[in-house]
Amino acid sequence: QVQLVESGGTSVQPGGSLGLSCAASGGTFSSYAMGWFRQAPGKEREFVAAIGRRGRATSYADSVKGRFTISRDNSKNTMYLQMNSLKPEDTAIYYCAGGFYDTSSNPRLYDYWGRGTQVTVSS
Numbered sequence: 001q002v003q004l005v006e007s008g009g010t011s012v013q014p015g016g017s018l019g020l021s022c023a024a025s026g027g028t029f030s031s032y033a034m035g036w037f038r039q040a041p042g043k044e045r046e047f048v049a050a051i052g053r054r055g056r057a058t059s060y061a062d063s064v065k066g067r068f069t070i071s072r073d074n075s076k077n078t079m080y081l082q083m084n085s086l087k088p089e090d091t092a093i094y095y096c097a098g099g100f101y102d103t104s105s106n107p108r109l110y111d112y113w114g115r116g117t118q119v120t121v122s123s
Contacts, residue, residue, distance in 0.1 A: 002027035002112040004096050009117030016086050016121070022079040022096030022114060029077040030054075033102040035110060036070060036081050038092035038119075047105035048094070049081060059103040064090075086121045093118050 008020040022034070035050035049060045049070040058070055067086075072079040079096060094117050097110035104110070 002029075002032065002098050004098060004112055004114035006094060006096050006114045006117040009094060009119045011120040011122065012086055013123050014086060014088055014121055017082070017084045018086060018119060019083070020081040020094055020096075020117060020119070022081075024077045024079070024098065027098075027112075029072075030074040032098035032112070033100060033104065034070075034072060034079045035097045035099070035104065036079075037095045037097060037107055038090075039095070039116075040089075040092040043092075045095070045107055047107070050103040050105060051079065052102040057103050059105065061105070083119070086119075088121050091119060091121045 003026045005023045012018050036048040037045050039045040047061050051058050051070045055072045069082040096114045098112040099110035101109045
């Protein structure tokens with residue numbers, strides 16, 4: 001069974017940049033499609049970005065397209081999310097997830113989840 005651990009969350013000012021990582025263990029990382037989701041206080045968990053097993057296929061939520069970049073390094077069992085031009089509305093707990101459906105935005109299709117890392121965008 002795959003264990004996922006997110007890191008990199010912190011407080012940042014609007015317009016700033018931040019990089020998140022998701023380290024996987026206990027499974028064959030390259031077998032899993034991966035995604036990032038986020039949940040703000042009082043809101044449902046929402047899709048942010050997803051990446052296919054080989055890292056070639058990606059998809060993004062409209063709200064982050066052009067600002068966020070998802071990537072993965074299968075040799076390091078790690079997925080990344082580079083976030084630029086951050087806005088206060090990006091404030092949320094960010095979760096990484098693993099599943100078997102490439103670039104899916106549906107959280108129900110992901111089988112494995114990390115515990116999340118807090119990102120706060122505020123001046």
